[in-house]
Amino acid sequence: MSFILHRSDELLLVDVGGQLVVTNRQEFKQAILEAVEQGARTVVIDFALSGYIDSSGLGALVSLSKRVRDAGGDLRLAGLNDDLRTLFELTRLDQLFPLYASRAEALAAR
Amino acid sequence: MTSPSAQRPVTDSPAPIARRWTVASDLTLIEPVVESIVALCVTAGFSARFCNLNVPVAITEAIANAMLRGNRSEPSRLVQVSVELDAERLCVDVTDEGVGFDLSSLQQSPDEVDWFEREDGRGVFLMRTLMDRVESAGPDAESGHRIRLILHRT
Numbered sequence: 271m272s273f274i275l276h277r278s279d280e281l282l283l284v285d286v287g288g289q290l291v292v293t294n295r296q297e298f299k300q301a302i303l304e305a306v307e308q309g310a311r312t313v314v315i316d317f318a319l320s321g322y323i324d325s326s327g328l329g330a331l332v333s334l335s336k337r338v339r340d341a342g343g344d345l346r347l348a349g350l351n352d353d354l355r356t357l358f359e360l361t362r363l364d365q366l367f368p369l370y371a372s373r374a375e376a377l378a379a380r
Numbered sequence: 381m382t383s384p385s386a387q388r389p390v391t392d393s394p395a396p397i398a399r400r401w402t403v404a405s406d407l408t409l410i411e412p413v414v415e416s417i418v419a420l421c422v423t424a425g426f427s428a429r430f431c432n433l434n435v436p437v438a439i440t441e442a443i444a445n446a447m448l449r450g451n452r453s454e455p456s457r458l459v460q461v462s463v464e465l466d467a468e469r470l471c472v473d474v475t476d477e478g479v480g481f482d483l484s485s486l487q488q489s490p491d492e493v494d495w496f497e498r499e500d501g502r503g504v505f506l507m508r509t510l511m512d513r514v515e516s517a518g519p520d521a522e523s524g525h526r527i528r529l530i531l532h533r534t
Contacts, residue, residue: 289436292444293407322433324440325506329499336497353433360509361502362490 273298275305280343282310283373287319290327299330303337311343314376318349328363335366344368348376396466397424404455405447405476413461414439417472424465426533434510434531435470441503442474442527450476450525460524472529475518480525483516 276283282305290298302313313334317323323331331347338345348370350358358364370376397420403409414436421431443459451457462473488505489495495502507514513530 289411291411291440292448293410322436322440324437324444325500325502326444328502332496333499351432353429356429357433357437361506362495366496 273301275301277305277308277310280309280311281377282306282313283377284313284315285319286315286317289321289323290317290330291322291324292326295326295330298327299334302334306338306341306343311338311341313338313343313345314373315345315347316349316373316376317347317351317354318373320349320354323354323357328357328361332363332366346370346376346379348373396464398465399463401461403443403459403461405451405453405457405459406455407444407447410440410443410447413443417461417463420463420465421470424470424533426470430531438507438510438529438531439472439474441507442472442529445503445527446474446476446478446525450478450480452478467533469512469530469532473526474529475524475526477524480516480518483514483527 272287274285276285282302284302306313315331331345335345345367347367349372350369355364355369358367358369368379370379399416399420401413401416403413417439418431418436421435426435443461446459447453451459457477460473460475464471483504486504488501504514507529511529512532513528515528516526517528518525
């Protein structure tokens with residue numbers, strides 16, 4: 271997996287390419303937590319270019335969601351394809367995360 | 381004149397495939413094995429949903445479990461992955477060198493109170509949800525502890 275962080279004041283945009291799995295979840299989580307510690311409050315993670323996510327990746331997102339909420343912000347997920355959306359529905363984690371069809375919709379949400 | 385190929389029996393069923401990998405307990409070795417198995421499934425005509433979601437996620441879970449829990453992340457301990465693919469189903473055996481665990485005792489569910497808070501503890505749920513059958517066997521001296529995942533083509 272590769273991921274690219276774009277930071278602008280309180281906004282953090284994360285592009286995820288490839289898999290979010292047990293191999294890279296800690297690196298992924300740590301990079302976002304550092305940005306939150308530095309002031310990011312609206313975190314948009316864009317999965318438009320992603321492959322699959324395993325339970326470790328889902329766990330990292332659950333953990334991040336709590337940490338971002340505790341800091342007074344919110345975590346939004348965007349660009350999930352049908353397979354990834356199904357994964358969130360099967361695990362009911364679609365109830366935890368706001369899922370947006372696109373990055374633009376996630377950014378526009380209030 | 382009839383060509384040799386025309387003399388072959390006509391069948392709609394793909395030939396059964398069997399593959400086997402033995403890898404050290406190194407998480408970076410999971411993805412190449414998973415990609416190879418997914419490629420076999422694509423070639424065998426499994427659905428896009430199975431190839432993009434069910435197969436890669438469930439097998440990643442099984443191998444990661446074997447490395448992290450079964451082999452306790454000791455690189456010298458090996459994980460064996462055996463795949464059988466035929467007209468009916470995909471069958472994947474993941475065997476580690478650990479003492480195993482009672483799969484039936486792990487009833488992970490989104491109904492658990494901390495499901496939306498905890499970081500870990502969804503892997504077995506995902507395997508069960510994405511596969512038709514998940515079985516465990518062993519450990520024994522010859523074969524170690526094995527998880528078997530079965531996914532029917534339809």
